[in-house]
Amino acid sequence: METALFFIMAAIAITAGGMVILNKNPVKSAFSLIVVMLALAILYMQLSATFLSMIQIMVYAGAVMVLFLFVLFILNVGVEGAFSSRMYKRAVAGLVGALMGVVLIAAVLMRGSRMQQLPGMDVAGDFGHIKPVGELLFTKYLLPFELLSILLLVAIIGAMLTTRPKWPKLKLPPELWPGTADEASTETGEEN
Amino acid sequence: MFEGLYSWSAVAPALVVLATALVVMMTDLFVEPGNRIVPWLTIAGLFAGLVVSISMWGTEEVAFSGAWKIGAFSIYFYCIFIVAAIITIFFSMSHEERRGRFPGEYWSLIPFSVVGMMVMASAADLITLIIGLETMSLCAYVMVGLNRGDKRSSEGALKYFLLGAFASAFLLYGTAFIYGSVITTRFAEITVFVSAHSNAIPFNLQVGAILLLVGLGFKVAAVPFHMWAPDAYQAAPTPVTGFMATAIKAAGFAAIVKIFGLMLATSALVLQDLIWWLALLSMIVGNFAAVMQMNLKRMLAYSSIAHVGYLLTAIVGSDPGVSLQGGTGVLFYLVSYALMTLGAFGVLIIIGGGEDRRETLVDMTGLASKSPGLALAMTIFMVSMSGIPPTIGFFGKFYVFGAAVQSGYTGLAVIGILTSVVGVFYYLRVVVNMYMKPAEKSFVPWRRSRISDITLGVLAAAVLYIGIFPQSLLDLARSAFKSLF
Numbered sequence: 001m002e003t004a005l006f007f008i009m010a011a012i013a014i015t016a017g018g019m020v021i022l023n024k025n026p027v028k029s030a031f032s033l034i035v036v037m038l039a040l041a042i043l044y045m046q047l048s049a050t051f052l053s054m055i056q057i058m059v060y061a062g063a064v065m066v067l068f069l070f071v072l073f074i075l076n077v078g079v080e081g082a083f084s085s086r087m088y089k090r091a092v093a094g095l096v097g098a099l100m101g102v103v104l105i106a107a108v109l110m111r112g113s114r115m116q117q118l119p120g121m122d123v124a125g126d127f128g129h130i131k132p133v134g135e136l137l138f139t140k141y142l143l144p145f146e147l148l149s150i151l152l153l154v155a156i157i158g159a160m161l162t163t164r165p166k167w168p169k170l171k172l173p174p175e176l177w178p179g180t181a182d183e184a185s186t187e188t189g190e191e192n
Numbered sequence: 193m194f195e196g197l198y199s200w201s202a203v204a205p206a207l208v209v210l211a212t213a214l215v216v217m218m219t220d221l222f223v224e225p226g227n228r229i230v231p232w233l234t235i236a237g238l239f240a241g242l243v244v245s246i247s248m249w250g251t252e253e254v255a256f257s258g259a260w261k262i263g264a265f266s267i268y269f270y271c272i273f274i275v276a277a278i279i280t281i282f283f284s285m286s287h288e289e290r291r292g293r294f295p296g297e298y299w300s301l302i303p304f305s306v307v308g309m310m311v312m313a314s315a316a317d318l319i320t321l322i323i324g325l326e327t328m329s330l331c332a333y334v335m336v337g338l339n340r341g342d343k344r345s346s347e348g349a350l351k352y353f354l355l356g357a358f359a360s361a362f363l364l365y366g367t368a369f370i371y372g373s374v375i376t377t378r379f380a381e382i383t384v385f386v387s388a389h390s391n392a393i394p395f396n397l398q399v400g401a402i403l404l405l406v407g408l409g410f411k412v413a414a415v416p417f418h419m420w421a422p423d424a425y426q427a428a429p430t431p432v433t434g435f436m437a438t439a440i441k442a443a444g445f446a447a448i449v450k451i452f453g454l455m456l457a458t459s460a461l462v463l464q465d466l467i468w469w470l471a472l473l474s475m476i477v478g479n480f481a482a483v484m485q486m487n488l489k490r491m492l493a494y495s496s497i498a499h500v501g502y503l504l505t506a507i508v509g510s511d512p513g514v515s516l517q518g519g520t521g522v523l524f525y526l527v528s529y530a531l532m533t534l535g536a537f538g539v540l541i542i543i544g545g546g547e548d549r550r551e552t553l554v555d556m557t558g559l560a561s562k563s564p565g566l567a568l569a570m571t572i573f574m575v576s577m578s579g580i581p582p583t584i585g586f587f588g589k590f591y592v593f594g595a596a597v598q599s600g601y602t603g604l605a606v607i608g609i610l611t612s613v614v615g616v617f618y619y620l621r622v623v624v625n626m627y628m629k630p631a632e633k634s635f636v637p638w639r640r641s642r643i644s645d646i647t648l649g650v651l652a653a654a655v656l657y658i659g660i661f662p663q664s665l666l667d668l669a670r671s672a673f674k675s676l677f
Contacts, residue, residue: 104399140257140259142197142198142257144323147320151323153304154301158301
């Protein structure tokens, strides 16, 4: 039963993953990505990583995908012609992807019996619940966990700075907007 | 349970710089745009970080249950990052006078990216290292895209961002594979595992190590992962280009030295051959492509790729158990490269004013008669980059190629020296243009800025001084590398 569920979910995830990259319509790609996320969440559940599974559904399948769709709608990406379809580019990309796939499959197959010899493979009874995950975050991985807050702050500043509309379109004083090289030097030069 | 969990002293230098970034970010909201207090505040904070770092030289501490290690190695890199950042801010201030204002957030992005680099330099754990790298890279993506009026700039910035994100995926994938075969992300435990299993390295670990190499290769722009570099270098405002070429590259090499020069430095990994190829291709492609560039920023971009090749020659086959020369050479080279590259970009900032972008080879013609001091400084930096004594660049090359010869890679060192000869051609072409050709265009007079004049003078003096007395820097580099293990 469990094995069957695994293979069904794996098949769904792989098929949907293929549809993400093969679909010409970006909205369909985004919806396929949601299916990938959900299938992965069930796989996590099977690994008894319940917390991760829930977070996967809430954050990735939920919040992140909604943002994706928002962006697609705002940009109003057309159905056709959104992506380059030069043959040689596809060939190169396919080749690199296939090579990568072979290496990764080989890595999984050649894992062999060495994994079992390593210590730390026994999992505790409450593995994957919120408590051990939280405990690890606040003990062993305290530093990276705290550093993530800096990363997020930088991401906020960066997003704000890069998406700020160019100032001439808005009726705001030029010095409030980033000094783009050539426009700003003439405009702000007079004010100084 | 909470024993040894956190330590304020181990993160003190990084905290000072982080506080600087936060204070600068907040101050910017309350002062008028363009107020000079913001950059000066950044410099003051970074300087405080430098003082705290230097005062901790000699201490060694492992904290955060093994995720963080501060020692001479990290402090050596802290000094490179902070000094490069301070010089970048000086140059940015004179760049502003010529090309218009930077947005206020720019001044806080520099210390934020320095925090990321400091995390990379003292991380003793793969996850911590990657978070530091991401913090640094995010700042860099934003800073590269600041020239927003220009389509070419946006293209370069977007390329940098997409390929950088791609590289991060490689790093994370590699980390996952390494975790899968060693069940840890701590450097110390991985080192123990690798040396214990050196005759039978698990295939997963090999794959993980290769993926890490690809990811870091992208970040430092080693051939064949260099596509983004020329475009991004040209797209970015020139002070940012200088910062990318020096501090960000140094941070990438801090990670490379720790991972490939120490943790995974074993011939049991196929990795060593791959690094050999990366070094070879970087030297050849970087130098020959640089010859064809008329735009000086692009030329310096390709030359920085060539310098990555020289640095990698010292890492190939460097076994720290046998000789310290490889790691020491890299650390020395990074300082020398930072000094001369910052100087060269500083000169470009000064001449590249006004409405047009004066950053091509033609714009340098006749500079000597127009501004002898500037031409002299540029000559010193170019001579140093081509590796001619008595400059710091000569000793940098001497140490890295010496290390390659010592670890038995004489062929690679010979190729390195031959390709540096190509380098001499395009570096000295700049000098020839400055001194031996009459000015083709009439120079639009530019505003002199005392700050960048002084900074350039100090850089040129440092290039010459260490070029004559390299020993003390070499000793520092050696004790820094030794502190890693």
